[in-house]
Amino acid sequence: xxxxxxxxxxxxxxxxxxxxxxxxxxxxxxxxxxxxxxxxxxxxxxxxxxxxxxxxxxxxxxxxxxxxxxxxxxxxxxxxxxxxxxxxxxxxxxxxxxxxxxxxxxxxxxxxxxxxxxxxxxxxxxxxxxxxxxxxxxxxxxxxxxxxxxxxxxxxxxxxxxxxxxxxxxxxxxxxxxxxxxxxxxxxxxxxxxxxxxxxxxxxxxxxxxxxxxxxxxxxxxxxxxxxxxxxxxxxxxxxxxxxxxxxxxxxxxxxxxxxxxxxxxxxxxxxxxxxxxxxxxxxxxxxxxxxxxxxxxxxxxxxxxxxxxxxxxxxxxxxxxxxxxxxxxxxxxxxxxxxxxxxxxxxxxxxxxxxxxxxxxxxxxxxxxxxxxxxxx
Amino acid sequence: xxxxxxxxxxxxxxxxxxxxxxxxxxxxxxxxxxxxxxxxxxxxxxxxxxxxxxxxxxxxxxxxxxxxxxxxxxxxxxxxxxxxxxxxxxxxxxxxxxxxxxxxxxxxxxxxxxxxxxxxxxxxxxxxxxxxxxxxxxxxxxxxxxxxxxxxxxxxxxxxxxxxxxxxxxxxxxxxxxxxxxxxxxxxxxxxxxxxxxxxxxxxxxxxxxxxxxxxxxxxxxxxxxxxxxxxxxxxxxxxxxxxxxxxxxxxxxxxxxxxxxxxxxx
Numbered sequence: 001x002x003x004x005x006x007x008x009x010x011x012x013x014x015x016x017x018x019x020x021x022x023x024x025x026x027x028x029x030x031x032x033x034x035x036x037x038x039x040x041x042x043x044x045x046x047x048x049x050x051x052x053x054x055x056x057x058x059x060x061x062x063x064x065x066x067x068x069x070x071x072x073x074x075x076x077x078x079x080x081x082x083x084x085x086x087x088x089x090x091x092x093x094x095x096x097x098x099x100x101x102x103x104x105x106x107x108x109x110x111x112x113x114x115x116x117x118x119x120x121x122x123x124x125x126x127x128x129x130x131x132x133x134x135x136x137x138x139x140x141x142x143x144x145x146x147x148x149x150x151x152x153x154x155x156x157x158x159x160x161x162x163x164x165x166x167x168x169x170x171x172x173x174x175x176x177x178x179x180x181x182x183x184x185x186x187x188x189x190x191x192x193x194x195x196x197x198x199x200x201x202x203x204x205x206x207x208x209x210x211x212x213x214x215x216x217x218x219x220x221x222x223x224x225x226x227x228x229x230x231x232x233x234x235x236x237x238x239x240x241x242x243x244x245x246x247x248x249x250x251x252x253x254x255x256x257x258x259x260x261x262x263x264x265x266x267x268x269x270x271x272x273x274x275x276x277x278x279x280x281x282x283x284x285x286x287x288x289x290x291x292x293x294x295x296x297x298x299x300x301x302x303x304x305x306x307x308x309x310x311x312x313x314x315x316x317x318x319x320x321x322x323x324x325x326x327x328x329x330x331x332x333x334x335x336x337x338x339x340x341x342x343x344x345x346x347x348x349x350x351x352x353x354x355x356x357x358x359x360x361x362x363x364x365x366x367x368x369x370x371x372x373x374x375x376x377x378x
Numbered sequence: 379x380x381x382x383x384x385x386x387x388x389x390x391x392x393x394x395x396x397x398x399x400x401x402x403x404x405x406x407x408x409x410x411x412x413x414x415x416x417x418x419x420x421x422x423x424x425x426x427x428x429x430x431x432x433x434x435x436x437x438x439x440x441x442x443x444x445x446x447x448x449x450x451x452x453x454x455x456x457x458x459x460x461x462x463x464x465x466x467x468x469x470x471x472x473x474x475x476x477x478x479x480x481x482x483x484x485x486x487x488x489x490x491x492x493x494x495x496x497x498x499x500x501x502x503x504x505x506x507x508x509x510x511x512x513x514x515x516x517x518x519x520x521x522x523x524x525x526x527x528x529x530x531x532x533x534x535x536x537x538x539x540x541x542x543x544x545x546x547x548x549x550x551x552x553x554x555x556x557x558x559x560x561x562x563x564x565x566x567x568x569x570x571x572x573x574x575x576x577x578x579x580x581x582x583x584x585x586x587x588x589x590x591x592x593x594x595x596x597x598x599x600x601x602x603x604x605x606x607x608x609x610x611x612x613x614x615x616x617x618x619x620x621x622x623x624x625x626x627x628x629x630x631x632x633x634x635x636x637x638x639x640x641x642x643x644x645x
Contacts, residue, residue: 259536271472271494
């Protein structure tokens, strides 16, 4: 019931009450402020303005764009199956040791603070706390305690070990306990209402049958870790045949996976848009190239690290093809000193299509051994 | 203000001098009346808000909200089942959805189920004999990757339901985006049926009324006497048209399709 009209005010309701009395009961009635009529009209007006606000909130809770707080959280869960990301503190463990068990048994109490010292990675010290009571027997000299970040939110991830990374920041019965290792995950902020609404809508769109996201999700549900979809016009001659390549972790494909995905996709793909499910394989690409620099290599700063990093980076995303000109461009782009690149290996590009057709197995290429030889201009 | 309304809530907003007296029958009666009005008001406004919410609405209000999603209540369907359908991603365009739509109509007339095939992968592949595969002339194609029900054993039990190809299919083009829906031949739908009443609990009531036509304007015409003959208003063509209508509503745009009544699927 979203309305453009503002909620009635007490004055609106008092006026309505007075008009009602005068118009329907007693034309001479005293409805001025302080009159007998006003006693109950006033209280009624106060109470009904509250009811109007309550009605507004009730109906705002019904709609995705106006619900807030718990109402919004419940709404997106019931209608979209989406859980709101709540504020949470990172969690982890700390390893504590003591030289000797002279102080005997005791308890490391929940809430005992552990301070991680400032470092280059984190200029400010960070505070964590033991998340539950940990009883310690008389002979224990090392134990792992559960911890949580002192504050909710991200930025609390830590994974440190060593004698000077952290300390117990509250008094224990045994002051010789030292923190020798600590690890903790990041926490989360409460997801903003706008972000939650956006995510709920995106989730709803993603499950639509016949769309790429739903098809991909269906393959993941069958155990696929890598999925590549190709429309039928990826080949020069469009025969209406679409392709879905699937692979498990490591870019290998079992027969079970292709069969399971084939069957599962019958509930997600468009009937009539033939979709062939095929597998993947992995191949290593050794690179051997002669790099011509703008000057004698001995008179230039070394570009070797930059070029190797560039090669690694270009193969880092999932890559199902490579082209020699593209690789030459990657090397040239990594340093302005590069004038030309000639490849011994690979000797030819590797496109996705094989003989103009989609391959029976899609190859994921990885960088193998890279051998770069540098020469000056001839 | 979400808790229930109490008398003290009303008294709290009255002028102080009205509240001062412990015993004020008229004041208390008016306050009690206002409490009841507010309680009833809250009850109704909460009901109205709930009936606007698809997760809480019931009855005709739920049906109306679901209708806005294009989901309509079926006979005997509970509110919860209807709500789940409305909040679930609609089952459209997929082979599963299209088979379900066709089979829902076929189920009224036959136990046989529709089968589907697609032009790009289920077609008859012909070659000159030089390849390692053959064209399955005179035999059902055995394209193992298609996971036909007939190849279930070879494929380790992996089967695409209702994908029995039924023979070689030749298509006039290689454009794809074309599926075939094979349905059983529907026969006898227009036949008239005579019904004989049967009553196991009261056999004396089980009888067939046969008239001789001598009182066509009286007891025979009024149904008090006579043989009741029922002619199903359905026809095979009508049933096929219903399938065509249902599939056309949910198939993907630009996808071509054809329906074939195939005697091999039974009747």
